[in-house]
Amino acid sequence: MRTPASFRLIAIVSALIALMAGCKDGTAGVVQPPLATGDWRVTGSGPGNDRYSALDQIDRSNVAKLQVAWTFHSGDSLPARSEIQATPIIVDGMLYTTTPNLSVVALRADDGSQLWRFDPFAGRVREGHANRGVVFWSEGTERRVFFTAARRLYSLDAATGRPITTFGDSGWVDLSVGLGRDIGSSYILATSPGVIYRDLLIQGTRVGEGEGSAPGHIRAYDVRTGKIRWTFRTIPRPGEEGYRTWPADAWKSAGGANSWAGMSVDLRRGIVYVPTGSSTPDFYGGARAGENLFANSLVALDAATGKRRWHFQTVHHDILDRDLPAAPNLVTIKRDGRDIDAVAQITKSGFVFLFDRESGQPLFPIEERAVPASDLIGERAWPTQPIPTKPAPFSRQVLTEADLTERTPEARAAVLKDFHTLRNGPLFTPPSREGTIVMPGFDGGGEWGGAAVDRTAGVLYVNANDVPWIAAMRPTSSSIASTQSPRDGATVYTATCASCHRADRKGDGDRVPTLVGIATRRSAAEMRLVIERGRGFMPSFASLPEAEKLAVVAYLRGERVTPSRSRRQDDSPHAAELAASRLQQGRSPYEFVGYDRWRDPDGYPAVKPPWGTLNAIDLSTGAYLWRIPLGDHPELATAGAPPTGTEQYGGPIVTAGGLVFIAATQDAKIRAFDKSTGALLWEAPLPAAGFATPSTYAVGGRQFVVVAAGGGKLGMKSGDSYVAFALPQ
Secondary structure, three states: OOOHHHHHHHHHHHHHHHHHHHHHHOOOOOOOOOHHHOOEOOOOOOOOOOOEEOOOOOOOOOHHHOEEEEEEEOOOOOOOOOOOOOOOEEEOOEEEEEOOOOOEEEEEOOOOOEEEEEOOOOOOOOOOOOOOOOEEEEEOOEEEEEEEEOOEEEEEEOOOOOEOOOOEOOOEEEOOOOOOOOOOOOOEEOOOOOEEEOOEEEEOOEEOOOOOOOEOOEEEEEOOOOOEEEEEOOOOOOOOOOHHHOOOOHHHOOOEOOOOOOOEEEOOOOEEEEEOOOEOOOOOOOOOOOOOOOOOEEEEEEOOOOOEEEEEEOOOOOOOOOOOOOOOEEEEEEEOOEEEEEEEEEOOOOOEEEEEOOOOOEOOOEEEEEOOOOOOOOOOOOOEEEEEOOOOOOOOOOOOHHHEOOOOHHHHHHHHHHHOOOEOOOOOOOOEOOOEEEOOEOOEOOOOOOEEEEOOOOEEEEEEEOOOEEEEEEEOOHHHHOOOOOOOHHHHHHHHHHHHHOOOOOOOOOOOOOOOOHHHOOOHHHHHHHHHHOEOOEOOOOOOOHHHHHHHHHHHOOOOOOHHHHOOHHHOOOHHHHHHHHHHHOOOOEEEOOOEEOEOOOOOEOEOOOOEEEEEEEOOOOEEEEEEEOOOOHHHOOOOOOOOOOOEOOOOEEEOOOEEEEOOEOOOEEEEEEOOOOOEEEEEEOOOOOOOOOEEEEEOOEEEEEEEEEEOOOOOOEEEEEEEEEOOO
16 A cells, blocks of 8 residues: 555656656646546646546545545525536646536535636626536646636636636636637536646537537637637638538537537647537538538647648548547557557447558458438438557447347337337438437447546556437428418427427436426526527527517417517518528528437337446457446346446546446446446445546655546436545544
8 A cells, every 4th residue: 555655756756757858848837647646636637638647546445445535515596407517627736616606616625625616707697517627737836727618618726716817808707719610609517627738728618419510629728818829620621621521611510519519639749630520510511511521520629820741531521420539548559569659549339440650551351332312301320430450349239130139028119119110220320201220329338538548558447327318300391481471489498398398397317408498497588598598408599580470489488478578580580591591591401300319218228228338449450358337227136137237427446456337327326347248346325326437646655546426427416516535544
């Protein structure tokens, strides 16, 4: 067991190593020391996002003795489905993270007591969205924390939590500025923290998923001033690489191709690795014929200039929402007796793509294989998709009748009936009018929790959702292009909202929230803002006439709309603009019906377990070391029955103590597994489901493991706490 003195020795040695690395790297002394100091300075543990800790005080022999060391309750008022997805960072004994209402807090890392709090919505309308953590930067005596809330990127003094007034506009910059075109009220924010390279904060964004969405260009901000130092356009302009993979002049209006999942940085090489999502709209690409670079790509950029070094597109012309869901992992593997620095990228489809970090050459063969065509009018699905030959997928990708649930005879009969009405085919079978089975579903396979890598062994640990969803399309409603009198609230809701929120307004308990009782949780102004900008997976409906926006808000609030508030569209001073925008929104002949998990009548996945797994993959050989179900539904357990696994959000971390820690599951537990065998060594209940990735750190010679317990997804109760575990003192 490590003693306090040994931790101090490690810190000194590590600091010297970091200083030497900084000199070799040419980073002018701006370095991020190795994790052996006891810190967890980046949400992914280090710039390479390996989620590895060199701490080993907690190990296989004593992990079963872990107990709660402290619990922090944010005290936020928790609306239905609030969440905490953040991974805390820990620097010099201070823990920085966010709360359910998107306040930033600094805590003492040894006891969880609050040192300061900053509320970005003080004095203005509060907006809610996921946040996965904050960014720390320091040089000399300067220490800053960066984070995003709604459209704003903030810079805070790490000691006090006060905005740095010389950064941008009195402490913040607007993420909608600097995209090369005016995006108006289009949805844009950042759910994942950016990354630091020297004096740059490199930031991605989350944008809408429908037509008219903002572009997802990558920008690097000066950490002191907030000025944009470089921009990489993910939707190229004429003369730029990738321009011909889009229709002519698509850059003027195309959206998406954004990096919402986070990035990784090779400080020595000066390369930032950027995973991107699909172009919009997600499920119909008739207006964006072509491969659509740099959507669905891993792009290696010069971190100092934003110049492209190499790229690989993992899905061509995506029409199945196959965003790259997590920051890649930097890893060193063995090949023919030599070390190769590599970058590993997990996908929603359950693939691991592995590339040489410098050249971008695949380290296992990748084949372009034929995939099914689309029968939707105007859609031109790309005829092939890239398939890595190793490692094997970590999720199921095809289904047969033999895979359908046998939980009960009734469940089997209902699911089998659905199966014969749905379209089912190989991976990348396109969306269809009757509905296409998508396996793994829209939330993976791999998801935003990402993977962890044992930097001493080149083993990747990744958890997976293993459940099907349905991708169904329908003809676009002719009313979208109508210029007749505005519809009443009930009609607008039925035509625009009910396909996702359902006729009873109860949503699906996960991506689509309930609107029952919305008036008690949101003001009319807040509801109007969500309609205007969109939120999460809900696209912006800015093109609705103002009268219809007011009408649907009033309908949902149980209020009557007066004639003065329901004036005819052609009386509006912006009538021509509104009509044009509605026509533009309706240019696609099809629209997505809504996010729909395929479940049996009792709400369980329509396929046999496991419904969630944890996997260990040797990246040097591509072989699986082990694979186990992760999580359980206790109500389904019978004597001797193995765990079913559950859907999950959040990822693993791995330590030098021989352990993999992960929460993520519906059963609201955190667990530790033997990293060599997958054997369960410890588990503990959380006050709410831990849909986040943990971190581990040492303070005063004591190692802690901390995780957010925010719940809120998959119908689980919401929570407001962070829970830290440690060995008894």
